[in-house]
Amino acid sequence: MKILILGYKGMLGSELVEVFRDGNDLILWDKDQIDITKREDVMQKIGQLKPDIVINAAAYTAVDKAESEKDLVYKVNGCAVGFLSTICKEIDALFVHFSTDYVFDGENHLGYKEDHLYKPINMYGKSKALGEKMILDIKPRFYLIRTSWLFGKYGKNFVETMIRLAEERKDLKVVNDQFGSPTYAKDLSEKVKDLIESEKPYGIYHITNSESCNWYEFALKIFKLSRLKPNIKPVSSEEFPTPAKRPTYSMLVNSKLPQMRSWEDALKDYLIETGRIDKTYH
Numbered sequence: 001m002k003i004l005i006l007g008y009k010g011m012l013g014s015e016l017v018e019v020f021r022d023g024n025d026l027i028l029w030d031k032d033q034i035d036i037t038k039r040e041d042v043m044q045k046i047g048q049l050k051p052d053i054v055i056n057a058a059a060y061t062a063v064d065k066a067e068s069e070k071d072l073v074y075k076v077n078g079c080a081v082g083f084l085s086t087i088c089k090e091i092d093a094l095f096v097h098f099s100t101d102y103v104f105d106g107e108n109h110l111g112y113k114e115d116h117l118y119k120p121i122n123m124y125g126k127s128k129a130l131g132e133k134m135i136l137d138i139k140p141r142f143y144l145i146r147t148s149w150l151f152g153k154y155g156k157n158f159v160e161t162m163i164r165l166a167e168e169r170k171d172l173k174v175v176n177d178q179f180g181s182p183t184y185a186k187d188l189s190e191k192v193k194d195l196i197e198s199e200k201p202y203g204i205y206h207i208t209n210s211e212s213c214n215w216y217e218f219a220l221k222i223f224k225l226s227r228l229k230p231n232i233k234p235v236s237s238e239e240f241p242t243p244a245k246r247p248t249y250s251m252l253v254n255s256k257l258p259q260m261r262s263w264e265d266a267l268k269d270y271l272i273e274t275g276r277i278d279k280t281y282h
């Protein structure tokens, strides 16, 4: 298979490269090779390349900064997804795209199924919802995969931030009123490969590690496994204001695929793989 991975330098893109490398003709592009917001470039370069599959891991992911960069975030996460959908349809390539739990308002404590109507509450969520709409309107052959709270070896993420802060400070505050499912980018990438290889029906899928927690509980588990002992205090989102409002409950209900391992098992594996804890840890 000739597979084009866009955003291959990002956290998820890098894991996708590792998972798809064997047995495929991989073409890896990031900002240096293509700016996906440039319609002509997208149409011409991908049209010429004619890949069998386009996997789009390129995105604008700075949730707070997005509040003040509306134009750019809409271009990257919204309009560009329209360009990619159009060219994939034209050359009959399978389009694999990623979206987020932040397309939902977070008021449903039971979580959100694949067909739930989106209702984003911040700029990043709105731009990702626009990207989703583009795909559904243009209708290439597609897998639209929503995921949440990613951590992985190749990017800035909550696990690394917590470990760094615990090494720098004695006292930490972490919010305990936002709930979701942490997801290991490597597990997600392997599942994406399964999804493609098993030729599941095209459409929307929710792929996260199973079970959920709040950020405070996530941090506690990181510290327990890493044997770090900061003084950690749970606080409400009101006590910890950020430019972008976050959904309270953003668990993605997966009603189409077998469940993945728990986020706690995935986290332990991540800490082993990054050399933070020993393989024999129990």
Ligand SMILES: NC(=O)c1ccc[n+]([C@@H]2O[C@H](COP(=O)([O-])OP(=O)(O)OC[C@H]3O[C@@H](n4cnc5c(N)ncnc54)[C@H](OP(=O)(O)O)[C@@H]3O)[C@@H](O)[C@H]2O)c1
Binding pocket: 006, 007, 008, 009, 010, 011, 012, 013, 030, 031, 034, 035, 036, 037, 056, 057, 058, 059, 060, 061, 076, 098, 099, 100, 101, 128, 146, 147, 148, 149, 150, 151, 155
């Ligand atoms: N991270 C999460 O917690 C999370 C949660 C749910 C869903 N997702 C979704 O998962 C996907 C991957 O996220 P990620 O965290 O791996 O993202 P990431 O680490 O921020 O990587 C995104 C990549 O896309 C590149 N890019 C940005 N604008 C571009 C453009 N105009 N043209 C070409 N490339 C461009 C970035 O380059 P620069 O770094 O140079 O800008 C970066 O290499 C995204 O669709 C995201 O919305 C992420």
